[in-house]
Amino acid sequence: AQTVTQSQPEMSVQxxxxxxxxxxxxxxxxxxxxxxxxxxxxxxxxxxxxxxxxKQQNATENRFSVNFQKAAKSFSLKISDSQLGxxxxxxxxxxxxxxxxxKLTFGTGTRLTIIP
Amino acid sequence: NAGVTQTPKFxxxxxxxxxxxxxxxxxxxxxxxxxxxxxxxxxxxxxxxxGAGITDQGEVPNxxxxxxxxxxxxxxxxxxxxxxxxxxxxxxxxxxEGIGGELFFGEGSRLTVL
Numbered sequence: 001a002q003t004v005t006q007s008q009p010e011m012s013v014q015x016x017x018x019x020x021x022x023x024x025x026x027x028x029x030x031x032x033x034x035x036x037x038x039x040x041x042x043x044x045x046x047x048x049x050x051x052x053x054x055k056q057q058n059a060t061e062n063r064f065s066v067n068f069q070k071a072a073k074s075f076s077l078k079i080s081d082s083q084l085g086x087x088x089x090x091x092x093x094x095x096x097x098x099x100x101x102x103k104l105t106f107g108t109g110t111r112l113t114i115i116p
Numbered sequence: 117n118a119g120v121t122q123t124p125k126f127x128x129x130x131x132x133x134x135x136x137x138x139x140x141x142x143x144x145x146x147x148x149x150x151x152x153x154x155x156x157x158x159x160x161x162x163x164x165x166x167g168a169g170i171t172d173q174g175e176v177p178n179x180x181x182x183x184x185x186x187x188x189x190x191x192x193x194x195x196x197x198x199x200x201x202x203x204x205x206x207x208x209x210x211x212x213e214g215i216g217g218e219l220f221f222g223e224g225s226r227l228t229v230l
Contacts, residue, residue, distance in 0.1 A: 044223045
């Protein structure tokens with residue numbers, strides 16, 4: 001079974017600083033996707049960024065980027081120029097080719113607080 | 117756009133009572149799922165569906181039933197509520213485009229079982 005580990009339960013940074021959230025996973029599959037989802041205090045979860053395992057280039061979405069290390073099974077999220085609106089719970093998630101989108105495995109989350 | 121709509125948002129039950137959490141999506145998504153979120157445990161998959169008439173169990177299915185009679189609706193039934201089912205429940209949907217598609221979540225339903 002796949003597992004996703006987020007070893008940082010809580011983090012806080014000053015506004016405008018850069019912060020990196022860690023995620024490691026365990027799988028024997030070769031074809032899979034990794035995701036970061038954000039859950040703001042309003043609770044509705046939204047997709048931040050995703051990475052296909054076959055792509056060597058790290059995904060980037062505006063201020064959000066990932067460092068995908070396939071051999072190390074590591075998938076960290078970097079938030080640059082952090083903003084107050086980035087305060088949220090962040091979940092790393094995994095989907096493999098056996099089950100697709102309907103069966104994601106999530107980590108336990110990292111609660112990020114941006115300090116004004 | 118309504119997206120994924122869950123009702124109710126809050127519910128308090130007594131042990132042994134039954135109830136149904138409703139989930140509806142208006143995006144014509146094939147895939148729908150139910151997750152529960154507990155402190156320190158992230159989201160865990162309860163049941164999922166890959167289309168109308170097709171459902172399957174996730175990681176923590178015991179005590180829950182689902183059905184998928186239409187593409188739009190995917191209700192989650194608690195047959196006999198237990199305190200261990202106190203949690204926040206999320207419904208999600210996605211396109212059937214293989215892996216990698218975005219999950220769209222509802223706002224969640226907070227259930228307390230006394």
